[in-house]
């Protein structure tokens with residue numbers, strides 16, 4: 001889809017935190033990294049654990065299930081066992097809202 005969809009309010013996601021949302025049949029996680037919002041697939045490509053339940057260190061997300069690491073800016077895998085990167089989504093901020101292009 002080519003349009004941005006309003007998904008969340010900035011105030012819902014504290015700095016250093018992630019939250020999971022269901023949009024257009026997809027599970028998407030949004031992270032707040034020092035006021036920068038990043039959106040990516042919310043399901044780990046290894047064994048389908050919820051990435052919003054993992055741990056953030058800057059842009060590095062560690063899956064809580066088996067320790068795979070992703071760069072949430074690019075979606076790329078930084079550490080196994082995740083076999084594939086996650087998709088990342090374009091984010092637009094509008095006043096207090098977070099919009100995504102899904």
Ligand code: FES
Nearest residue numbers: 044046047063066
């Ligand atoms: S499900 Fe994420 S590392 Fe296994």
